[in-house]
Amino acid sequence: MSITIHALSHSYGADTPVLQGIDLRIKKGSLFGLLGPNGAGKTTLVSILNTLVKKDSGRVEVCGYDLDSQVQKVKACSGYVPQGYAFYPQLNARENLEFFAALHGLQGARMRRRIEYAIEATALEQKALQRAYTYSGGLKRRLNIAIGLLNDPRVLYLDEPTVGIDPQSRHYILEVIKKINRRKQTTIVYTSHYMEEIEYLCDEVAILDGGKVLLQSSVSELTKAGRAATLTLSGQPAQACEGVRYEKRRAYVDLSRGYDTLRRFLNLLEKERIEVLDMQSGRGDLEQFFLQVTSERLRDG
Amino acid sequence: MMLGYIVKKEFTLIFRDIHALLVLFVMPTLFILIMSLALHDSYSQKMEVKFQVALLENGEEQPLAYTMLMQKLRQSGTFHFQSVKSESSLKELLYQKGYDFAVAFPADFKQRLQNDRESFRARFFARSDVSPRQMALLKGLYSTNVSKVLLEQVLGSLGVSAAENDIGDRIESRYVYKQNDKGAKPTSVQQSVPAWLVFSMFFILIPISNTFINEKRLGTIERIRSIDVSLWPILFGKFLPYFVINQIQVVLMIAVGYFLVPLLGGDRLQIAGNPLHIALMAAAVSFASICFALLIANISKTTEEATSIGGVSNIILAALGGIMVPKFVMPEFMQEVTEYSPMAWALQGFLELFTRAGGLSDIAADAGKLLLFGIISLLLSFYILQKGSR
Numbered sequence: 001m002s003i004t005i006h007a008l009s010h011s012y013g014a015d016t017p018v019l020q021g022i023d024l025r026i027k028k029g030s031l032f033g034l035l036g037p038n039g040a041g042k043t044t045l046v047s048i049l050n051t052l053v054k055k056d057s058g059r060v061e062v063c064g065y066d067l068d069s070q071v072q073k074v075k076a077c078s079g080y081v082p083q084g085y086a087f088y089p090q091l092n093a094r095e096n097l098e099f100f101a102a103l104h105g106l107q108g109a110r111m112r113r114r115i116e117y118a119i120e121a122t123a124l125e126q127k128a129l130q131r132a133y134t135y136s137g138g139l140k141r142r143l144n145i146a147i148g149l150l151n152d153p154r155v156l157y158l159d160e161p162t163v164g165i166d167p168q169s170r171h172y173i174l175e176v177i178k179k180i181n182r183r184k185q186t187t188i189v190y191t192s193h194y195m196e197e198i199e200y201l202c203d204e205v206a207i208l209d210g211g212k213v214l215l216q217s218s219v220s221e222l223t224k225a226g227r228a229a230t231l232t233l234s235g236q237p238a239q240a241c242e243g244v245r246y247e248k249r250r251a252y253v254d255l256s257r258g259y260d261t262l263r264r265f266l267n268l269l270e271k272e273r274i275e276v277l278d279m280q281s282g283r284g285d286l287e288q289f290f291l292q293v294t295s296e297r298l299r300d301g
Numbered sequence: 302m303m304l305g306y307i308v309k310k311e312f313t314l315i316f317r318d319i320h321a322l323l324v325l326f327v328m329p330t331l332f333i334l335i336m337s338l339a340l341h342d343s344y345s346q347k348m349e350v351k352f353q354v355a356l357l358e359n360g361e362e363q364p365l366a367y368t369m370l371m372q373k374l375r376q377s378g379t380f381h382f383q384s385v386k387s388e389s390s391l392k393e394l395l396y397q398k399g400y401d402f403a404v405a406f407p408a409d410f411k412q413r414l415q416n417d418r419e420s421f422r423a424r425f426f427a428r429s430d431v432s433p434r435q436m437a438l439l440k441g442l443y444s445t446n447v448s449k450v451l452l453e454q455v456l457g458s459l460g461v462s463a464a465e466n467d468i469g470d471r472i473e474s475r476y477v478y479k480q481n482d483k484g485a486k487p488t489s490v491q492q493s494v495p496a497w498l499v500f501s502m503f504f505i506l507i508p509i510s511n512t513f514i515n516e517k518r519l520g521t522i523e524r525i526r527s528i529d530v531s532l533w534p535i536l537f538g539k540f541l542p543y544f545v546i547n548q549i550q551v552v553l554m555i556a557v558g559y560f561l562v563p564l565l566g567g568d569r570l571q572i573a574g575n576p577l578h579i580a581l582m583a584a585a586v587s588f589a590s591i592c593f594a595l596l597i598a599n600i601s602k603t604t605e606e607a608t609s610i611g612g613v614s615n616i617i618l619a620a621l622g623g624i625m626v627p628k629f630v631m632p633e634f635m636q637e638v639t640e641y642s643p644m645a646w647a648l649q650g651f652l653e654l655f656t657r658a659g660g661l662s663d664i665a666a667d668a669g670k671l672l673l674f675g676i677i678s679l680l681l682s683f684y685i686l687q688k689g690s691r
Contacts (some may be wrong), residue, residue: 050527075529082520090317091310102306103530131317147524 001061002028002155002187003049008058010044018044020211022058026204028154029185031178033198033219035290036208042191043083045208046157049189050080063154079153083160085140086147089133093124093143096132097150104151118146121183122176138169145176155187156180162197170194174201195290199223207290229253229262229281235274241265255281303530307538314512315542321508325546326553329501333493333557337567340489351381352435355394357405358384366411366450373446380439395428402427402439411451487656488568494558495651496624499644501554502547502586503615506594509543510607513598522686532686536679540591547587551579574654578661582654585668585675586647592678593643599685618644646670 003026011017019041026032036042047053049062051071060067063077087096097115106114119128122142127135132143141161148156158177162170174197181188192198198205199219206216215222231251243254243261253262269276315321356371374382380402385394394400406423407413413421423443427436476487516522525535558570572579594611601607619625621635622644628636639645650667653659 052523052526072529075527078527080524080527082523084518084520086520086524088310088314088521090314095310095313099306099310100524100528102303103525103528105303105530107302151528 002026002030002063003189004059004061006059008045008048008055008060010041010048010053010056018211019048019055022208022211022213024206024213024216026187026189029181029187030204031181031188031190031202033202033205034189034191034208035195035198035205036191040208041211042208043159046080046159046189046191049155050078050157051075076151077154079148079151079156081145081148081156081158081161083163085132085144087132087143090131092131093119093128093146096143097146100147101150106150114150114152117152118149121149121180122146123172136169137165138172141165141169141173142176145173145180149180152184153186155189157189159191160193161190162192162194170197177201227255229255229279231265231276232278233269233274234277235272237268237272237274239268239272241268253281304534304538304541307534308541311512311539311542312545315508315546318508318511321511324504324507325501325550328504329497329550329554330557330561332497332500333490333554334562334565334567336493336497337490337558337562338565340493341567351377351379352401352431352439353399354380354382354402354404354439355385355398355400356382357403358386359405359408363408364411366454367408369450369453370410370446373449374442377442380442391426395426400428401431401435404439404443406443410447411454414451490558490562490568490570491656492627492652494554494570495648495655496627498551498554499586499622499647499651500615500619500624501550502583502647503590503593503618503644505543505547505590506597506611506615507608509539509591509594510598510601510611511604513539513595514601514604514607518603532683536595536683536686539595543591543594544584544587547590548580548583551583570655572655573658575660578659578664579651579654581661582647582650582664582668585650585671589643589647589671589675589678592675592682595682596678596685599682618642621645623648643671643674646674 003024005022005024008019008022009017010019022041022045034042034045044053048055049060049067051067051074055067062074065073065077067074088099091099094115097118098111101111101114119125122145124139124142124146127139132140135143145158145161148158161177162173165173177188177190178201180186190198190202202219204216205219205222207214229252231253233249233251236246236249237251241261241264243257244265245252251265253265255262266276371382371384374380382404383400391403394403403426404423405426407421410421410423425436425440425443513522516525526532555570555572559572563569597607597611597614601610621638622642623631623639624644628639628645628648631639646667650664650671653663653667657663
């Protein structure tokens with residue numbers, strides 16, 4: 001295992017628990033997606049794994065090192081790409097990389113090699129000597145990732161690395177991340193709000209909500225489980241039906257085990273004289289499942 | 302090696318920030334030039350711009366005593382006397398014709414003093430924006446010269462030359478310096494250079510806090526904290542370049558006082574103290590200002606907050622510290638308040654060296670206070686940074 005988390009809890013003050021008894025196991029070399037609505041505790045979890053926030057209780061191992069007693073080793077095997085453009089806009093890419101490489105204790109030929117690798121992996125060669133404030137959003141994101149690669153991490157944490165960039169740049173960055181993962185079997189922990197990114201990129205995913213892990217599963221299992229039909233009805237049925245969830249006049253019918261549930265539900269609607277105004281179904285996607293699991297209410301409004 | 306890269310990064314950031322360079326080098330240069338030239342006359346015995354005094358004539362015949370008095374008054378270095386016919390009203394003279402004062406007294410003042418003391422009355426009028434101190438000076442000048450004329454006439458009638466008995470000629474005055482006779486004459490440039498140098502050294506707060514807050518805002522500090530690196534080299538790496546910048550400011554501001562101010566008609570800066578002592582004092586000021594800047598940067602959330610807190614606190618410290626208004630013109634309680642401003646400690650130390658020819662023992666207390674202030678600020682910033690609480 002690359003990361004093992006057991007009974008991890010953390011709170012900001014006595015009344016604000018952020019993480020409650022988190023258990024997670026992340027395989028070595030996997031591309032692991034961390035999903036959750038705003039305030040779910042994703043950033044706190046990543047900050048704890050990066051030694052930026054001290055946990056209240058629980059046990060965490062990163063690359064086989066204990067987070068409490070082997071902090072330096074945990075830091076040395078981890079790379080962190082924060083959500084913001086965590087570099088100096090007035091410096092060019094190479095100057096930024098030199099500075100952060102020096103902080104990692106790199107020097108001489110080793111420093112040069114690591115910088116060249118980071119530049120090449122994120123395809124920054126053409127712009128390496130241009131000041132970073134002149135970069136497009138996509139280039140800035142790539143430089144942000146390049147800095148995270150300097151210490152040749154065994155685990156790389158990417159906190160929403162595609163926020164605010166165009167679809168082409170997003171796609172390019174996802175390819176870069178896949179390449180990094182394949183080349184050195186780097187474990188990637190990827191948080192994002194874009195479900196399609198997680199679906200495209202990750203092997204495994206955990207859904208967090210309210211500071212708890214609602215589930216951890218492979219992405220293929222989840223998309224299969226997420227297969228459903230959405231019906232818009234003339235009213236809400238009085239009776240409950242197994243495998244169907246109501247949300248006012250909308251009903252979500254679970255199709256992961258075939259069409260029996262849908263048949264039973266349509267019979268129920270006929271009995272209660274409720275009309276089906278609209279119906280949508282198809283391949284289940286992660287977003288649909290995510291909404292089912294976390295429910296659709298707004299979290300920051 | 303690591304420190305070298307941290308320092309290189311800070312220098313590059315500073316030298317690529319044109320606004321920071323303007324604040325650190327151009328602003329104090331302009332302040333020194335403006336204040337040295339503007340205050341030139343207030344430190345000098347010669348005044349280029351004299352107060353204008355209208356002597357109101359009343360058409361009376363002018364006896365010898367009056368002519369003698371006029372001669373003496375016209376020799377004044379501070380006031381320019383001009384006789385005017387009394388047809389203009391007082392308000393017209395003071396508010397339209399550009400006079401600061403209007404003075405009326407009888408031409409036969411000697412007669413009246415001898416025979417009719419009650420009818421001898423001099424009247425002084427001033428515009429409402431003229432300082433009471435100037436009014437007192439003018440009255441003093443008048444009464445001294447009236448006494449002088451009377452004395453000369455009395456002594457003259459006794460056959461004694463008054464010129465030989467002029468007390469003014471027998472007064473010896475000179476400045477006394479602390480350690481030797483190389484002290485500098487008090488001039489506006491002697492006050493302006495150390496004052497605005499201290500102000501500019503503390504203004505390093507603006508670029509330091511801007512860089513630091515951007516680092517926090519963008520997540521750079523967070524990224525650095527996730528790396529296995531001690532925060533001390535990070536803080537020291539920030540400290541060192543700004544320390545060098547402060548020392549460049551010292552050299553540049555002294556050069557402005559020494560070369561540029563005299564070129565524009567001001568006095569040349571004289572350095573009475575030992576250059577090594579100046580360097581030590583500059584180091585203490587720099588340490589205090591940078592540590593204070595780090596503290597402000599750490600307690601502020603945004604650059605706007607840092608600029609407001611930092612800018613306002615700098616201006617308040619400067620106003621209290623005798624930078625904007627020299628300490629010696631402040632009332633007693635304000636002079637006591639001054640003792641609590643780090644800028645006052647810095648200015649006191651520099652004035653000891655620039656003007657009073659003081660030595661190491663004279664700056665030790667002020668430098669010590671600055672170092673203590675710096676250490677407290679630095680420890681607080683380190684604590685806040687490590688806690689990552691903001």
